[in-house]
Amino acid sequence: MSDASKQRANAPLDVDLVAAQFDVLDSDTHRKALLEAIRARDAYRKLLDELKEKVAKLERGLIGPKSERFKGEDDSQLSLQVLAELLGDRDVDSADAKQLAQELLAQAEAEAGAGGDGGGEDGDDDKVHRRKRKPTGRSTKSEHMHRVTIEMLPDEVKRLGLDAFERIGEERCTTIERQVSSLVEVVIVRPKFVAKTEQAVQAVMDTRAQQGTLPAHPPHSWIAVAAVPELPLPRSMAGPGLLANVAVRRFDDHLPYNRLENVYEREGMRLGRSTLCGWLDALRQLFAPLITAMLADARGAPYLCVDATGVLVQAPDKCSRGHFWVLVAPGRHVIFAFSHKHDSAAVDKLLGGYDGFVVADAHSVFDHLYGEDGASEVGCWGHARSYFFKTFGSEPELARQFLDNLRVMFLLERKFADKPRKQRERMRASKVKVLVDRHFELCRQHQDAALDGTPLAAAIRYSLNQEQALRRFLSDGRLPATNNISERHLRRQAVGRNNWLFVASDDGAQVNTTFTSLIASCHLHDIEPERYLRHDIEPERYLREVMCLLPDWPSTRVLELAPCNWKQTRQQPDTHKRLEDNLWLLALRRIEAFHARLA
Numbered sequence: 001m002s003d004a005s006k007q008r009a010n011a012p013l014d015v016d017l018v019a020a021q022f023d024v025l026d027s028d029t030h031r032k033a034l035l036e037a038i039r040a041r042d043a044y045r046k047l048l049d050e051l052k053e054k055v056a057k058l059e060r061g062l063i064g065p066k067s068e069r070f071k072g073e074d075d076s077q078l079s080l081q082v083l084a085e086l087l088g089d090r091d092v093d094s095a096d097a098k099q100l101a102q103e104l105l106a107q108a109e110a111e112a113g114a115g116g117d118g119g120g121e122d123g124d125d126d127k128v129h130r131r132k133r134k135p136t137g138r139s140t141k142s143e144h145m146h147r148v149t150i151e152m153l154p155d156e157v158k159r160l161g162l163d164a165f166e167r168i169g170e171e172r173c174t175t176i177e178r179q180v181s182s183l184v185e186v187v188i189v190r191p192k193f194v195a196k197t198e199q200a201v202q203a204v205m206d207t208r209a210q211q212g213t214l215p216a217h218p219p220h221s222w223i224a225v226a227a228v229p230e231l232p233l234p235r236s237m238a239g240p241g242l243l244a245n246v247a248v249r250r251f252d253d254h255l256p257y258n259r260l261e262n263v264y265e266r267e268g269m270r271l272g273r274s275t276l277c278g279w280l281d282a283l284r285q286l287f288a289p290l291i292t293a294m295l296a297d298a299r300g301a302p303y304l305c306v307d308a309t310g311v312l313v314q315a316p317d318k319c320s321r322g323h324f325w326v327l328v329a330p331g332r333h334v335i336f337a338f339s340h341k342h343d344s345a346a347v348d349k350l351l352g353g354y355d356g357f358v359v360a361d362a363h364s365v366f367d368h369l370y371g372e373d374g375a376s377e378v379g380c381w382g383h384a385r386s387y388f389f390k391t392f393g394s395e396p397e398l399a400r401q402f403l404d405n406l407r408v409m410f411l412l413e414r415k416f417a418d419k420p421r422k423q424r425e426r427m428r429a430s431k432v433k434v435l436v437d438r439h440f441e442l443c444r445q446h447q448d449a450a451l452d453g454t455p456l457a458a459a460i461r462y463s464l465n466q467e468q469a470l471r472r473f474l475s476d477g478r479l480p481a482t483n484n485i486s487e488r489h490l491r492r493q494a495v496g497r498n499n500w501l502f503v504a505s506d507d508g509a510q511v512n513t514t515f516t517s518l519i520a521s522c523h524l525h526d527i528e529p530e531r532y533l534r535h536d537i538e539p540e541r542y543l544r545e546v547m548c549l550l551p552d553w554p555s556t557r558v559l560e561l562a563p564c565n566w567k568q569t570r571q572q573p574d575t576h577k578r579l580e581d582n583l584w585l586l587a588l589r590r591i592e593a594f595h596a597r598l599a
Helices: 003-010 015-020 027-059 080-086 097-112 155-160 198-211 240-251 257-266 273-298 344-351 364-369 381-389 396-415 421-447 455-465 467-475 484-500 506-524 542-552 555-561 563-570 573-581 583-598
Strands: 192-194 223-225 303-313 320-329 333-339 357-359 376-378
Touching: 080 396, 097 396, 097 421, 198 223, 240 257, 240 273, 240 506, 240 542, 240 583, 257 273, 273 320, 273 333, 273 506, 273 542, 273 555, 303 344, 303 484, 303 506, 320 344, 320 484, 320 506, 333 344, 333 506, 344 364, 376 467, 381 396, 381 455, 381 467, 396 421, 396 455, 421 455, 421 467, 455 467, 484 506, 506 542, 506 563, 542 555, 542 563, 542 573, 542 583, 555 563, 563 573, 573 583
Parallel strands: 303 357, 357 376
Antiparallel strands: 192 223, 303 320, 320 333
């Protein structure tokens, strides 16, 4: 654009001159319309300037956090008007917002608990709505570590001896050290014995008959040798501990294969990335029946949370685009899947025939699931809220009006996240429904004034189009208000994607979804997938123990090995005996005991 054009674009409009040109029509009407258009133009010019500033910051690497949160947001900044109305038109001129928020929570708890706690109904888990928070600050957790105590004597005490001094106390300081991890070579020795007595010969023959290796013609001498111990991967040099470590480092720590090569080379063994890929692909086939059983069990849940994200798939000329899906049955399973397209066929592969509640975004790929004989749609208030955050640049006052209302609703939901189902339903009926009604009333009030194509119009349109789905959580205390749980789990793929950039093939994507499903489900149930040493409990070895059990485990009971059932399954006598008798797990226990003695 030339300088003259820019000057004409930025020059102020002569309203009277333009209105006079429309003298055929009502000049006052055009004057008002032009004034409104000028106001909108100025607002969007201001928005454009703000966006340019954000782009400039992004280019300089100074962009701030993307969380949708007010600066210094806490309970003391909640809308006084909303709090006062929920508490019965309280006087808010000199009221403390934090005190009003505490009174609102206390009143909601009293009203929700008036009819009893209603706990344990329909198998409801009271903790599935509560997000687990990581502790803040520094914590050494020294009670979980091996401890070495070194006593240092002064030089004069060493020189003159303890008899010349009297000990009156001590001073202590603690330092955290780390011992280098290492690979261990396990050598299995199977001595051979020749039977010398008739009783020994008969025992060897009976064993051969049970194993199906009895020869047709009796040999000159009968040799007894122990059976070859079965590995998770037959004819492989990798033991279960190493395989579990590779899976966790690859899909929990998100290390690409080239970095894993360097890690194991530092530990004393060179493992090519093709070898690592082959191991994990073979393990995927071993775990396939377990993943299938977990998916079938998840489809029996009363509601499911679903989301998806894109991923690049390597190709000779240009990478194609695939999609990772996450399916969360809260309190039970986290299951990942892969598809080349983000379409209804991929949704049917995950949710085909499901007739419960589906918590998802408003994407059209889910529409065919909903109906009288199908699933029921549950909207996500997190998505609705994010639309109104986008209106801050153009309509800050209206945005704050909408968001203040939603912030009180999220405060109540967060407070009642770990309450029983019936208490949540009573709280939602008495408090949250009022806020939901207010939200849609504001949407209809400003619907006509919002200009097409603006962030405000998009936010209002999303809420009104999804009104029935967004209201559905009010009638069932099991349902969450947002789909944040699936988005948090899907973050695993987003973080990993920043490290390994793309998946090499369809098989690689299936390996990814298999182990990410197992590891995410382990974390959902507070199970360490690989190894967690503590002095007060037995070490957790989920992946290595399950891969040792799977080859001989009954196919009809494979769901017992899922992370949601593992703690109970591991306490069963049959499982305990299988784990105790497994040669590879015995070797690992001896190695850990040896390291513990050294420490």
